[in-house]
Amino acid sequence: MVGKALTIAGSDSGGGAGIQADLKTFQELKVYGMSAITAITAQNTLGVQAVYPIPLDMVLKQLLSIEADLKPDALKTGMLFSSELIEAVSGQIKSFQWGNVVVDPVMIAKGGSRLLQEDAVRSMRESLIPLATVITPNIPEAEALTEIPIRSMKDRQQAARILHKLGADFVVIKGGHGNGNELIDLIYDGDRFLEMKSFRIATKNTHGTGCTFAAAITAQLAKGESVLDAIQIGKQYIHAAIEDSLQIGSGHGPTNHWAFQHRRVRAHS
């Protein structure tokens, strides 16, 4: 039986982030992809030109249709835009008893546009994080959720502890926004800290990296993999996708979803 993965997120007309990145990732990792669209963005590699939130009722109808017939093995949340949406979506996830929930707490796009209203951070903290199997904030998102400034690895560990206490089983604080040639994603399971290290790829083509990483974790969970293995495959997938990124558009180009499988084929031939 094929694993079924759901993304609850915003649409990116440029195809690099959001729903589009998630479905590409699901396809590449060989799970059946489904979507519930929370907002439509007019977006390209240069930035976000407009945001149109989908009426709450229509978002809930999408989730109901999926529950009535398809039922996901794993799901991820991305752009949820407002406090109302976060609370309603969290309520549905809970009442449908959907498990394997990956929360990517999307707040601000690369160019600076807000993808989450400022007053919605509290709902994320109180309603969504308690349902998370894995939460994958970048450093600014972890700072907003925990209200502590993050400058050192000790600060990151402290933020991870807070997010775990709020109810996330596994916390991954991503290091894309850090400095230096080495890049560390910090994992915390409530007991141990694990540092997932890689080298920093020098490229401006990093549009959709957060979405893609979380979607790859979701795909692996939908196939029944353990959370730690899913996070590690997620890292391999996004690293390959950034390393072989695509020169498309004149801003922050998208990642390359073919890279991961191409490398596997090469490694086995």
Ligand SMILES: Nc1ncnc2c1ncn2[C@@H]1O[C@H](COP(=O)(O)OP(=O)(O)OP(=O)(O)O)[C@@H](O)[C@H]1O
């Ligand atoms: N330049 C890079 N080289 C290698 N890995 C990277 C690079 N940038 C990001 N990553 C990896 O990509 C994943 C996503 O991290 P990042 O911190 O960029 O997420 P994000 O901030 O949510 O994404 P975005 O900035 O696109 O919104 C992480 O595993 C991170 O380590």
Ligand SMILES: Cc1ncc(COP(=O)(O)O)c(N)n1
């Ligand atoms: C619709 C939508 N969702 C999310 C992001 C953030 O993207 P990233 O994966 O780069 O954090 C985005 N730019 N647009």
